[in-house]
Amino acid sequence: MNKFALPLVAFALLVVMFGVALKRAPDKQFVKSALIGKTAPQFVLPDLLHDGKTVDSHAFAGRWTVVNVWGTWCGECRAEHATLLQIKQEGKVAMVGLNYKDEDAAARDWLSQLGNPYEVIAVDREGRAAIDWGVYGAPETFLVNPAGTIVHKVVGQVTAENWRAQFLPLIEGAAK
Amino acid sequence: MLPEIGEFAMILALFLAAAQAFFGIAGAWKGNARWMSAVAPAVAGQFVMLGLAFGCLIWSFVHNDFSVRMVAGHSNTALPIYYRVAAAWGNHEGSLLFWVFVLSTWTVAVAALSGSLPRTLYARVLGVLGFISTGFLLFSLATSNPFARLQPAPPDGVDLNPVLQDFGLTIHPPMLYVGYVGCSVAFAFAIAAMLEGKLDQTWARWTRPWTTVAWMFLTVGVALGSWWAYYELGWGGWWAWDPVENSILMPWLLCTALIHSLAVTDKRGLFKSWTLLLAIMTFSFCLLATFMVRSGVLVSVHSFASDPARGVFILAFLVLVIGGALSLYVWRAPLLRSNAGFDITSRESFLLFNNILLVIATAVVFGGTMAPFISDLLGLGTLSVGAPYFNPTFVLPIFPLLALVSIGVFSRWKRGGLGDSRRRVIGSFALAVAIGLGLILGIYGDRSLLGPIGVVLGAWIIIASLIDPVDRLRRGLSLSPAVLGMTMAHIGLGVLTLGVTTMEARMLARDIALHTGQQVKLGDYAFNFDSIKDIEGPNYSAKQATITVTRDGKLVNTLLPERRTYWVQQQSLAEASLGISWTRDLLVTMGEDLGNGAWSLRVQVRPLMRFVWLGAILMALGGLLSTIDKRYRKRVEATQAQAVPSPSQSQPA
Amino acid sequence: MVVTLLLMPILAMAIDPAPPLPDPVQQARYTGLIHELRCLQCQGETVADTPALFAVDIRRQVREMVVAGSSDKEVRQYMVDRYGQIILLRPQWSLANSWLWLAPGLFLVGGILIAWRVLRQRRELLATDLADVESDDERGRS
Numbered sequence: 022m023n024k025f026a027l028p029l030v031a032f033a034l035l036v037v038m039f040g041v042a043l044k045r046a047p048d049k050q051f052v053k054s055a056l057i058g059k060t061a062p063q064f065v066l067p068d069l070l071h072d073g074k075t076v077d078s079h080a081f082a083g084r085w086t087v088v089n090v091w092g093t094w095c096g097e098c099r100a101e102h103a104t105l106l107q108i109k110q111e112g113k114v115a116m117v118g119l120n121y122k123d124e125d126a127a128a129r130d131w132l133s134q135l136g137n138p139y140e141v142i143a144v145d146r147e148g149r150a151a152i153d154w155g156v157y158g159a160p161e162t163f164l165v166n167p168a169g170t171i172v173h174k175v176v177g178q179v180t181a182e183n184w185r186a187q188f189l190p191l192i193e194g195a196a197k
Numbered sequence: 198m199l200p201e202i203g204e205f206a207m208i209l210a211l212f213l214a215a216a217q218a219f220f221g222i223a224g225a226w227k228g229n230a231r232w233m234s235a236v237a238p239a240v241a242g243q244f245v246m247l248g249l250a251f252g253c254l255i256w257s258f259v260h261n262d263f264s265v266r267m268v269a270g271h272s273n274t275a276l277p278i279y280y281r282v283a284a285a286w287g288n289h290e291g292s293l294l295f296w297v298f299v300l301s302t303w304t305v306a307v308a309a310l311s312g313s314l315p316r317t318l319y320a321r322v323l324g325v326l327g328f329i330s331t332g333f334l335l336f337s338l339a340t341s342n343p344f345a346r347l348q349p350a351p352p353d354g355v356d357l358n359p360v361l362q363d364f365g366l367t368i369h370p371p372m373l374y375v376g377y378v379g380c381s382v383a384f385a386f387a388i389a390a391m392l393e394g395k396l397d398q399t400w401a402r403w404t405r406p407w408t409t410v411a412w413m414f415l416t417v418g419v420a421l422g423s424w425w426a427y428y429e430l431g432w433g434g435w436w437a438w439d440p441v442e443n444s445i446l447m448p449w450l451l452c453t454a455l456i457h458s459l460a461v462t463d464k465r466g467l468f469k470s471w472t473l474l475l476a477i478m479t480f481s482f483c484l485l486a487t488f489m490v491r492s493g494v495l496v497s498v499h500s501f502a503s504d505p506a507r508g509v510f511i512l513a514f515l516v517l518v519i520g521g522a523l524s525l526y527v528w529r530a531p532l533l534r535s536n537a538g539f540d541i542t543s544r545e546s547f548l549l550f551n552n553i554l555l556v557i558a559t560a561v562v563f564g565g566t567m568a569p570f571i572s573d574l575l576g577l578g579t580l581s582v583g584a585p586y587f588n589p590t591f592v593l594p595i596f597p598l599l600a601l602v603s604i605g606v607f608s609r610w611k612r613g614g615l616g617d618s619r620r621r622v623i624g625s626f627a628l629a630v631a632i633g634l635g636l637i638l639g640i641y642g643d644r645s646l647l648g649p650i651g652v653v654l655g656a657w658i659i660i661a662s663l664i665d666p667v668d669r670l671r672r673g674l675s676l677s678p679a680v681l682g683m684t685m686a687h688i689g690l691g692v693l694t695l696g697v698t699t700m701e702a703r704m705l706a707r708d709i710a711l712h713t714g715q716q717v718k719l720g721d722y723a724f725n726f727d728s729i730k731d732i733e734g735p736n737y738s739a740k741q742a743t744i745t746v747t748r749d750g751k752l753v754n755t756l757l758p759e760r761r762t763y764w765v766q767q768q769s770l771a772e773a774s775l776g777i778s779w780t781r782d783l784l785v786t787m788g789e790d791l792g793n794g795a796w797s798l799r800v801q802v803r804p805l806m807r808f809v810w811l812g813a814i815l816m817a818l819g820g821l822l823s824t825i826d827k828r829y830r831k832r833v834e835a836t837q838a839q840a841v842p843s844p845s846q847s848q849p850a
Numbered sequence: 851m852v853v854t855l856l857l858m859p860i861l862a863m864a865i866d867p868a869p870p871l872p873d874p875v876q877q878a879r880y881t882g883l884i885h886e887l888r889c890l891q892c893q894g895e896t897v898a899d900t901p902a903l904f905a906v907d908i909r910r911q912v913r914e915m916v917v918a919g920s921s922d923k924e925v926r927q928y929m930v931d932r933y934g935q936i937i938l939l940r941p942q943w944s945l946a947n948s949w950l951w952l953a954p955g956l957f958l959v960g961g962i963l964i965a966w967r968v969l970r971q972r973r974e975l976l977a978t979d980l981a982d983v984e985s986d987d988e989r990g991r992s
Contacts, residue, residue: 025530028474029523032481036516038574043508055934122903148907155932157890157904434899465983538975546969553961561954568941568950577946581888583896583939590954594961610983611976709869771901788901 054155054163054174061088061165062153066143069120069128076117076143081165085114085192088163089139089179090151092123093131095159101178105138108184113192114164118142121151121159164188166195200265200344203253207294207338210246210301213239214330217304221324225317225392233320240301240308240323243330247298251285254294254343258285264350267291267343273356273765275736283367284357290343292370296487297333299371299378300326307382307407314403321389322382329381332514340507356736356765365425373418373445377483379411380452384480387473388522391529401463401472406824408459408476412452413820419449420813427806428773435809438587443566444486447559451479454555456820457548464610467537467545470530471552477526481519482559488515540613547605554598561590599654599694602687603629603661621664629657651698658691682823689815696808706801713794722783723747724756724800737761739772742796744785746776753783758798760787782806871917880916883925884909888939896939 056062061078068074089105091098109116118139120128125144132142145151154163164173172191175183217239224232254267258281263269271284271291286295304326311319337343386404390396422445427435436442455475461468488511539545565582572580603625607618615622633653662684666676676684705719716725727743739761746754754776761770776783781804788797871877884898889905897905897912908929915925929937941947 023527023531025470026527028478029520029527032519032523036512036520038571039512041574042570043512055930055932122907147910148903149911152907152911152932155934157933434895437895437899439895536975536979537981538972538977538979540973540976541969545972549965549968553965557954557957557961560957564950564953569936572946572950579934579936580941580947580950581936581939582941582950583886583888585886585940586950593954593958611979707870 054171056155056163056171057174059171061163061169061171062150064143064145064150064153066119066145066150069118069125069142069144070132070137076141078117078143080141081115081117082169083167085167086117086165087114087188088117088119088154088165090119090121090154090156090159090161092121092159093127094123097178098160099135101160101180102135102138104179104181104184106136107181108179109138113189115140119150119154119156120144121156122146122148164191166191199253199256200262200346203250203257204338204342204344206246206250206253207334207344210243210250210297211331211334211338213243213246214327214334217243217327218324218331219327221320221322221327222392223324225320225324228317230316233316236320236323236327237308239327240304243327244301244305247294247301251294251298254291255282255285257344258282261354262350263352263354264346264348265343266345266347269347269351269354271357272354273736274353275765276354276357276362277735279367280357280362284361286370286374287357287361287366290337290341290345292374293333293337293341294343295371296374296378297330297337299374300330300333300381303375303378303382304330307385311403315393318389318393318400321392322385325385325388326381329385329518332518336507336510336514340510353765356763359737359761359763359766359768359770362736362763363425363429365421365429369418369421369425372414372421374487376411376413376415376418376452377448377487379407379414380448380476380480380483382407382411383455383476384522387476388525391473391525394529394532396462396469396473396533398463398466401459402829404476405456405459405463406829408452408456409820409824412449412456413817413824415449415452416813416817416820419445420810420817424810428775435806438565438582438584440489440566443562443587444482444489447562447566448479448482448486450555450559450562451475451482454552454559455479457551457555461545461548465535465537465539465545467535467539468549468552469533469535470526473526473530473533475552477519477522481515481522484515484518537611539611542608542613542615544605544608544610546613547601547608550601551598551605554594554601557594558591558598561594562587565590596650596654599658599690602690603654603657606661606665606687622661625661625664626657628660629653632656647698648702651694651702655691655693655695655698658694659688662687662691677826677828679823679826679828682819682821682826684819685822686816686819689812689817689819691812692808692815693812696805696812699805700803700809704801704803706799708788708797708799710791710795710797717798717800719800720802721748722753722802724783724785724798726796726798729794729796732759734761736765737763740787740790742785742787742798744774744798746783753778756783756785758785758787760789777807779807780804871913876916879922880913883912883916883922886926886938886940887912887929888937890933890937 063078065075065077068076087108105116108114116139118141120142122145128142128144132139143150148156154161158176160178162175162179163171166172173187175187179188217236220232220235220239223229224236256262257265257268258272259278261268261272261274261281263272267288267290268284271288272281276284285291304323307326308323311322314322383404386400386407390400422442423435426437426442455472458468458472458475462472565587568582569580572578604615604622607615607622609615630653633649633656636649636652666680666684669676707717707719709717711717711726713726713728716723718724723746725745725747727745729740729742732739732741739759741757741759744756744758745752746756756774756776758774759772761772762768763770771786771788773784773786781802784799784801784803786799788799791797871880881898885896887897887908889895889897889900889902889908891902891904892900895905897908911928912925915928920928926938926942930942935942941950943951
């Protein structure tokens with residue numbers, strides 16, 4: 022082959038790569054969770070609303086559970102709050118809050134003002150449970166199946182759209 | 198009203214650019230003199246229109262016209278006026294308009310200064326530039342109109358991102374863009390030469406000064422970006438190997454290779470097709486860099502796809518420009534051959550290695566930058582590639598290159614053996630090693646190898662570059678600007694090498710919690726946290742610490758780092774404070790208030806940090822100096838151009 | 851750089867004011883490790899060089915593991931288990947990543963081979979190339 026054609030061939034390869042990237046679904050997360058398909062990490066953490074009590078993750082075995090990582094310092098958490106309340110009303114899953122690197126008083130104020138979508142809220146003041154869950158910011162939301170396996174994760178807001186498109190099919194698909 | 202005028206001016210500029218492209222390329226193809234004579238007026242008209250459009254955009258920012266979406270999204274009434282002006286190019290849409298405006302400025306310069314070019318070459322060069330401009334204007338108007346209105350207009354804008362509110366960032370992108378766009382001139386010359394079907398030494402002589410000036414701007418642009426990251430982000434990082442930085446570095450590396458390869462083509466008529474390829478690749482990477490920065494292709498595959506209209510347009514444009522150029526190359530490059538020979542230790546040979554090593558360095562950076570993207574695409578998993586990969590792999594081609602510079606400056610064209618310079622090569626190396634050893638044993642007592650190797654390589658380049666010019670001056674002979682410029686740029690490279698390696702090997706950094714009245718020692722320096730007070734800026738309030746630095750009990754610097762809170766975006770930002778001297782930078786950054794008057798602080802001592810910037814400045818000045826050499830001013834007779842050689846055999850060039 | 855920053859969710863900032871570990875070997879390992887881990891909150895920075903919340907927690911985790919006697923390998927694996935390969939700024943050596951690690955060496959070998967071929971051809975041409983080169987006056991020597 023003409024060696025002067027090599028640059029053109031290399032460029033064509035690159036274009037194909039970019040083209041494929043363009044065609045692929047844009048909804049994929051930047052950081053895929055390493056934990057999808059794995060057993061959800063266990064934790065025993067203080068309960069935000071009941072002093073002296075703890076939240077034990079074993080309590081949710083056997084149910085579809087949504088674990089939502091939030092903090093009052095996080096703007097997007099405020100934006101997704103209404104959606105979380107709606108999901109609670111639907112009643113298809115148990116909602117567990119993981120209050121991440123926050124202050125108890127601020128977190129309680131937030132819930133009394135905006136409403137409480139959670140069954141229980143575990144307090145992760147130091148972010149240790151968050152590391153186990155592969156959390157790197159807030160909000161992050163996990164879907165755990167009744168067998169205790171993480172089946173989905175959304176980084177950023179949970180919206181009515183991604184709830185319907187990504188979470189519900191997993192829950193309802195399993196029910197059939 | 199003004200935004201509409203601006204938009205209309207852009208549309209007119211689009212038509213003029215299309216005319217410039219058509220009359221330039223078709224006119225030269227048909228040999229139609231009337232068509233070709235229409236090119237220069239189109240260039241001028243386009244420049245006026247784009248100047249008007251860009252002026253309108255700046256006016257909208259200065260006068261806080263929040264009915265313009267760009268202004269509402271990137272400015273605010275509390276923003277100081279100079280940042281409002283800078284905000285005009287601190288966003289995707291505005292920066293595109295700025296890009297075409299700069300392109301049109303370069304085109305006017307080429308049109309005005311290239312009267313001596315053969316007529317068809319002149320028309321073709323301007324035609325190619327017009328074609329690029331057409332593409333950018335189409336892209337801008339179709340997908341990224343900077344003058345788009347917002348209904349209803351908000352009462353105030355959401356402000357410019359605070360990290361962008363900085364002097365360095367008002368001038369870094371323009372410099373870089375001037376450099377990127379400048380590479381389009383070399384590209385246009387390359388395409389024009391291929392369309393002409395001839396490329397001779399005079400072609401290289403025309404192309405050289407344009408390329409060198411573009412390279413100078415790229416150098417300044419890269420350095421400014423690094424400088425900005427260093428002091429504004431404040432955590433001491435000056436080069437993070439992130440995709441955006443890499444996309445800036447790659448055109449610079451290729452352009453550096455190009456100016457050296459052009460020297461060989463100019464002097465010996467060698468490396469012709471290689472020079473063409475480098476000119477194409479340099480500009481291709483400039484285009485890629487422009488789009489990467491704004492589209493985020495490399496930050497994540499998915500953000501690229503998030504705006505499919507832009508993505509598809511960009512890809513189509515790249516295919517047209519780069520694919521077209523490379524196709525032309527397949528056709529024309531085999532015609533360019535040369536029967537010139539050279540010896541293994543001749544200057545040509547050293548410049549060949551310069552080119553190969555610079556291209557390898559580019560390939561390493563490109564491979565590493567694309568790796569996450571490729572790996573993801575092939576389903577091999579998500580990856581990160583950062584400094585721990587780039588540092589060792591980049592040094593692999595770069596250290597040999599630095600050593601070859603020091604020998605190469607003594608070499609002669611065509612002949613090998615280095616002649617009577619052999620003693621100078623060995624002498625300069627011995628001296629550099631002595632300095633390196635002296636530093637290691639005397640001052641540093643070092644444990645890492647990077648510092649000593651860097652010192653030896655850097656010192657060697659400086660000494661070797663100085664020997665011949667100093668010798669010539671001593672004998673009462675003059676030095677041409679070309680030689681002076683080259684010497685200065687090489688010394689700059691040596692200074693940069695010294696600075697980077699010493700600083701990386703010997704820097705001290707410490708994160709610490711301090712109460713007012715306490716001190717921390719770092720190396721020979723004691724940082725005393727004296728006091729803290731509240732201050733107020735035009736659009737932020739801040740806590741400012743007073744930190745006095747002493748050495749052996751004597752005051753050396755008073756540092757005033759700040760932690761600012763910007764009102765509009767409620768963003769908290771650390772403003773580092775620097776204590777600068779030729780031997781070291783002292784750097785203090787404020788973390789957060791830990792209560793009871795205690796703050797977390799990061800203190801750093803970075804030896805020879807100034808050498809990094811000094812090296813870059815010397816390189817840029819060297820480039821500038823070499824372009825004023827009068828050999829480029831000579832009127833070249835067009836008849837000198839030789840005919841196309843027969844395509845019977847091809848030769849590697 | 852600009853884009854990276856725009857994407858970065860700037861939360862509360864904190865420098866990690868922990869005192870250095872008493873054992874210099876452990877401190878050196880700690881420093882090395884935090885320069886290899888990527889701050890996922892910030893894209894492109896190491897956890898050593900950013901005050902983002904995430905980085906602070908990861909640094910603490912690394913420090914505790916180093917003190918507790920975990921090897922560098924164990925610390926890296928711990929992070930990969932939770933965050934995936936993306937947290938490592940130096941990709942692990944594996945079959946899937948081998949091309950990335952071999953490429954620079956291969957480029958260098960390829961470059962030298964090309965140079966060798968060109969040099970040989972050009973030296974042969976020296977015998978027939980009688981053209982005079984513009985003298986070395988540009989260089990400053992006769």
